[in-house]
Amino acid sequence: MANPEPIIIYPDTNILVSYSLGEKDKNFELAERLFQDVENGKYRMIISNFALMETLHALRAIITRIKYQELEDRLSQRDLIEIANSEEFTNVVNEESMKAFKTIIDKITSDSQHFSFEPNGMAYSGEMFSRGLQLLLATKGSFRVYRFRCQKCDSFLRCSNCNVNSEIVYKEANAPDLIHLFISELLQCKTFFTMDKYFASIPLKDQRIKVEVLAK
Amino acid sequence: MISEPQRLFSSLWSSIRESVTSALFPSNLLHPIETISLYIPAKLEENVALKADVLLKQTILRPIMEPKDHYQRLYLRSLVGLPTIPKAGADLASVRDLKGCISWVSKSKIDVTELIREIRDS
Numbered sequence: 233m234a235n236p237e238p239i240i241i242y243p244d245t246n247i248l249v250s251y252s253l254g255e256k257d258k259n260f261e262l263a264e265r266l267f268q269d270v271e272n273g274k275y276r277m278i279i280s281n282f283a284l285m286e287t288l289h290a291l292r293a294i295i296t297r298i299k300y301q302e303l304e305d306r307l308s309q310r311d312l313i314e315i316a317n318s319e320e321f322t323n324v325v326n327e328e329s330m331k332a333f334k335t336i337i338d339k340i341t342s343d344s345q346h347f348s349f350e351p352n353g354m355a356y357s358g359e360m361f362s363r364g365l366q367l368l369l370a371t372k373g374s375f376r377v378y379r380f381r382c383q384k385c386d387s388f389l390r391c392s393n394c395n396v397n398s399e400i401v402y403k404e405a406n407a408p409d410l411i412h413l414f415i416s417e418l419l420q421c422k423t424f425f426t427m428d429k430y431f432a433s434i435p436l437k438d439q440r441i442k443v444e445v446l447a448k
Numbered sequence: 449m450i451s452e453p454q455r456l457f458s459s460l461w462s463s464i465r466e467s468v469t470s471a472l473f474p475s476n477l478l479h480p481i482e483t484i485s486l487y488i489p490a491k492l493e494e495n496v497a498l499k500a501d502v503l504l505k506q507t508i509l510r511p512i513m514e515p516k517d518h519y520q521r522l523y524l525r526s527l528v529g530l531p532t533i534p535k536a537g538a539d540l541a542s543v544r545d546l547k548g549c550i551s552w553v554s555k556s557k558i559d560v561t562e563l564i565r566e567i568r569d570s
Contacts, residue, residue: 341524409568
């Protein structure tokens with residue numbers, strides 16, 4: 233008996249980047265399980281230009297943070313400004329992120345069996361944004377309290393002026409999340425896969441696409 | 449209605465065009481190529497066509513891949529400065545090769561989902 237046609241799915245940017253990072257990402261096993269299903273022919277992934285744009289930006293942000301963490305301790309703001317403005321720092325971040333991005337593009341474009349791409353010149357209707365606004369109006373989001381952390385060494389911090397060590401943050405699926413969802417619908421995907429828990433709270437009434445949040 | 453001078457000019461022009469065409473492109477011009485093609489084995493012809501472009505080969509062999517998808521691959525590869533023809537045999541192994549292909553970017557563990565969340569929220 234012939235194998236059934238693979239189900240067309242849309243991977244969120246976090247899944248694509250996580251799998252490419254491998255063991256270096258905290259949630260890699262979740263992405264790996266999904267990719268095993270892709271490899272086995274259960275699913276076929278369609279990659280949008282929007283996800284690729286976000287992938288490139290995420291890589292630049294990751295590498296900038298890593299390069300910052302690798303700097304020596306006790307640098308003043310003046311020292312950091314000098315480093316940030318230096319040609320060397322700019323070149324390292326740009327070259328490494330581009331190398332990483334090219335590697336991902338090379339792998340996914342070489343594999344016509346498991347990956348498809350959004351066709352060039354695809355038109356997006358304004359209705360998409362109108363629906364997005366309606367959805368955001370119907371949500372209330374949630375509030376989280378986060379402790380201040382040093383981005384360099386991950387230690388907890390306290391404000392020297394207010395003497396507080398945490399902040400209240402508004403958390404909710406946002407415009408880029410909804411754009412991903414609507415693009416996946418336009419690309420006629422059956423399921424949208426993400427590792428971001430905030431997708432679970434999007435009140436999708438018409439269920440044009442199934443959203444699956446991968447969690448441990 | 450076409451006037452007499454127009455008719456004369458048209459017939460003169462047509463005979464000039466015919467003589468120039470026959471001088472430049474004799475009727476037996478393609479004859480040697482047609483003769484050679486009779487002796488090219490069908491297998492060789494097939495191989496040349498398939499090896500001309502690996503991506504084209506994939507389009508032919510896999511009806512699931514639409515031409516638009518094929519052009520988008522070429523476009524994406526050229527956009528980032530990659531050769532349009534991937535390494536031979538890269539096709540089937542690529543989904544496996546994608547796993548951890550950029551792990552060199554970091555020495556320690558990172559939370560990509562959280563970082564992308566931060567980007568979307570900022």
